[in-house]
Amino acid sequence: MAEAKNAWFSKYFTDNTYDEMFTADLDVKGDWNKLLENFKDIGVDGLTQRQNDINWLLEENGVTYNVYNDPNGLNRPWNLNVVPFLLDYKEWQLIEKGLKQRADILDRVLKDIYGDRKLIKEGIVPHEVIYSHRGFLRQCDKIHYKIDRHLLLYAADLARGSDGRMWVVNDRSQAPSGMGYALENRSTANRVFSDVFADMNIKRLSEFFKEFNELLIEASPEKIENPNIVILTPGSHNETYFEHAYLASFLGYPLVQGNDLVVRDGLLYMKSLKGLKRVHVVLRRVDDVFADPLELREDSHLGVAGLLDVVRRQNVAVVNPIGSGILENPGLIPFMPAICQFFLKEELNLPQIASWWCGQEKERNFVLENLNKLVIKPIDRTNREHIHFGELLSAKELEALRIEIEKKPYHFVAQEHISFSTTPNYSKGNFEPRNMVARTFAIAGKMGYNVMPGGLVRVAPERDNIRVSNQRGGTSKDFWIIGNSKTDEQPSFNWNRKSAVSVSGLDDLPSLTAENLYWAGRYVGRTLVNARFLRMVLKQINAPEAHAQQNITNGKLEVLLKAVTQITGTFPGFMKSDTTQLSSDQILDELTAVLLDRNRVGSLANTMSMFNNSYYSIRNLWSSDMWRVFENIQKIWRNLEIEKNLTVTKLIRALNQLITRLIAFMGLIEESIMVDQGLLLYFIGLQLEQGMLTITKCRALLVIKQSSQTEYEILESLLSSHESLNIYRYSYRSYIRIEPVISLLLMDLHYPRSLAFHLGRLQKDIARLPHSKKSDVFMNYEKFVFEAFSSLRLASSEALANSNTDGLLREELDNLLEKLSDLLFKTSQSISNTYFNHTYKQSQLVDQNFPI
Template identity: 80%
Template structure:
């Protein structure tokens, strides 16, 4: 196949020196011929459809990459192009050998830096390269490990150089990301291109992930069959949080944050609802200096105080070891050939970008003379310092950079500017070349290092962009190693050794996960109840806006004030605003603000934001159906917020759709998580929220006695907002009166929406919490709920419906009871929080240390 006969590539060619698919004579390379023949069979329309299928699958599975300060939102959809990147097994075999050598070499460097330091003592590497790098942590000096290999997980960024060979661009060693995305890319591409995938004999990834699971098990300092393994994440706002949750779900290990872990008597424990569970292995996604606020960055909230001490005692294994970030040092690159000869007595297999460390006089002078043709980097990236492209800088900028280099020469390294090879990308119905970088992954095994057969390929966002970055909108590709022999999938049931700390019960539930489940229940309950109430008020407003009767005005004033009480958006309709105006003068404006103002605490938009945050934090517990419904809720809400011509009718329609989807989502929660895996906490939170809001609603609409028709309409509105109007009519078959309404809303033992029923169920659920089962004595939260339930059972609906005297307009007994119940439920929430979710204990350093970011 030649391009002359293929109109797909008429706009493909550029002046790039190397393309992955085409030879210099414009013929298609052998690896790509079969793929293009398959694409030719599918056709452009078929490729468009398959790209749409990929986009749909990624969206359905909730694959995201978080981008800080992105105007389009934090969770940017992950992009995967339908065209994979191909390498033949013969070429990959040589790359694989080079990666194994480099991993072994960096492992020896890591041991030496924190051990004998022969590289420095014997003049192989200048000491400034090591000590001037902020990744070198003196606190990790001379730490001994039980494992032979210290570097357990290594990632290298590769790009093809002008000589046609793959060059090492970057080394990633402390918490390399991308394995989960590579696995998701493969899963998605395999589904969409299954017919091509099998025919081309693409190497599988299952065996690598089995070996990775074995690595985590073998890393345990105590050689037990089922060590307790956790994945440490910075949290849901981290850029690769999806991957953390994905790997936790795929491997079956708990996803924890720093506050989930605690050090006691030289051991690391995970805080669960039942107490402390010993942890043997931590797969960390937190950078080195944030892992231990006691010895490293004291302002870190991501790590565990005392973790380094546990490592020194060899009571926990960290993958990768704390301090391994020193290897992510471009200042080492010029010395790697000499290091390889020193340790291995052999040449470096994989070529590197030509680099000059400015701490040497000759090299510094060369850099200063050729600054306009070079790329200048700091030797570490821990403070997010800028990379300088000399060819893009002005004379003044170059002069400023020269001064910086002369002032701190050891801090800079220069590299030649190379043109990355290009790979084909399918974009808008045509093929375009994009600069590409491939991230490969290497793990320690019993007989050396094992390399993932493929990896994560990233390409530039457009054909004219040189830098390849996810933060800058890059696209990913699946990485295919084409094997002449058919490769077989390794069944997952061969993973015969698992971690005993899988989230199988309350005893194994991390405390932050339990707290997020609890608040997830509260926020979804709050969102649903308030959405229903606001919808009812909007309907009442819309139905009466053309009627001028005094009764309608009184009714609406009561409902508007209830909106403020239900949402807590004071002063709202209750009092004069700070600017001296009243919300009552323009009620629709205030209601729209209560619904849509995300910055207003208590608004529906703010509650939606909290609901989304709490659920995204437990992403690893979700089923795919849950994510799909969750995404439809998010899209619906975004459309509602972005609607420029929003009317009352449109808003009611939007609230109808929101309520329906929330109910579907709540149903899926009960199907997706077992009670003992944390659903119990969700139920408790949901029941507490429903109970509290039922009390608030009744205080707003039942305590004050109204006259004639107004009271009837208020009672009808109350039942309608509670989705109880039809139940009332069916049960009582009478004119709506206060006493039966109180009985149905508050006291009916058999009605699931009544307060008594909710409190009865809450009693049963909190009795299943760990502290409740430790003795025959009631806990404080059990006492509170028991007292609230008892007060309701002892009350009389007839007495509660009465006023103190005929002239009174306040049902004082009802008000007093509801106030007492509200306080008891508040105390219940506080007691549960203090018992199970108290993360306030903080240790601090004896000596202040500053680590720049």
């Protein structure tokens, strides 16, 4: 072991007072020693490879953490270090006991704050600590619940204190995050270290999540066997959105946003395609003041108007209750020993950071005298106020802080600056000490609180960095509780004993999810069709005859370039000038912009961005294979965007890769979700978009009659962009002519790429929508599609191919295509108005002042 220690820890030791792996005599602790023995067998190269495997798995599974204003993009990959964090079960039992006690105390505090307020009346807690905190919501006063415990889910941030014990650093009670990431970390580590798992007695997480699911079911105010449970998310741009989607997928509950829910007659409903569906339990990831724009922040678009009234009537359970943010108050920490004595008549089991509330004269004087040695926090960080590390402040900054404290002393609490313990982090073939914080979770059970045997460990991004924060680039670790005996994993097939009996369908599909499925179909169809057309045009430009001259004078290319603008909608584009006067460089510049300019409406990049937004919003529905293909698409696109020396050949190669991945993605969609669970909406969007783009292509290329040679080349290009050239040749075995092309692309009922096939499929799919099945009378969208299909079926390919008297325009074809385009546009509007209308808004009678 000494040899491995010397090799891996030669640069490890620092002046830190406590390291999790080593004793005071620099001996490796027992459980860590066993882990290092396993690592020794794996070797440096093996550990590096396993870290690479972890990175690959997280990327393949799309595990992200959203960082606001990150120049590298919104969805930052989640980081998990190959070295786990270990804790002996005996020590964990003491921590677990303390967490249960603390959760119990805070539950009592929450009840008291919105109930009798004995803590204030008895002088245990100064009233300013409560009333000056924006987490105290007067609208929640005296609300009664049908459950014994109000704090159903609690999280504590722990760090090793100067006495070698784990101390509580922060309490989390509104919507504690991290459970999903902890589960994903365990899943990933288990796959990469299956051999190590078999050798060590690691406590499993499955029983905790079974109990968590039971908690949600039992929380229902109406004790029914199968309550409707939803997970309320702020949306795909929230920093922990991956976790929201992950838990929704893992637990099998709908992931909803505020606009998916509505209050009617004192009850909460989810808007689904079939209408309103009663909701009994909401697991919320939306902060308190944003939860109800009717009674709380009126500018919130994240919550549900009237939600608080439904809670007040005891018709829905919200986990955790609205108003529980008051517990995330460091001003309470100095008074926790007295609170514990008041409620439980006992001492705190878990120590906490020494804290001084500045609203008391003696404590304030101490803080002001030692300002440069302490950590100063506002008791209320709902506005993301800064934490001040006194030792890092200049004399001018210290004086400014002193003035601020003296101005509003009740607003600040000072804490002892402790040096977090360090834990090993594997980096570039060596182990480095990193400051760490562990987040652990407790949930209310029938016999008290149950604690997750592990949790989420975060370490600082760099050595000697004292700030441990995901927003600042921190790294996570799997949290292993090591027992004395081997623990068998609980079977997972029966843990969801109650809700598993129901089969979800369209009535379980939130309206926003349905809308995103619909637009995901439209955007993926638009991306594929436009990418194929642009690839075809680039191939024409790259042809030998195009290189033979500086200016493009070929009639075919002129028509195709103008068609690029018409099909993509990137006006004015090639429509603003005579393309015969454009140089090859000018043409390539415009085509590159049509491909890569994200800010240009209609560009391929713009369409890809909208497709990505739709996809992220419903990622809880997709399979892991779909995510992998999606990530491959993103890589192709990112590589294309950063390419400095773009050429036609490079663009064609990238489009080839993109098209192939898109086709694979579209194939996998059908394997991820059942038709009646939402895939129907994707199909409708896809068929509608492909039909509309087929019409646009034909209008751009077929309506104006060209010379015989140019027309032949345009028809060939159209068939090529439609992936129909081989089908045409096989079917007709003749010179390419306008009439059979119209017949194949527009009117052939048996050809899956034809407009008639799209309209026929669209008729069948929209007939399965809920409102369509309710009545024998056609809905408007059904009428429009029926009229479009009938008009196309009644048309004659021969008449459509004929030009008017002057021989320049196929007027009958143009009129038909214009009519069909208008009908499909009306179809889209009718579907949106019927199923995706989220404009209903309630507002407050009296403004509430909740500053941002």
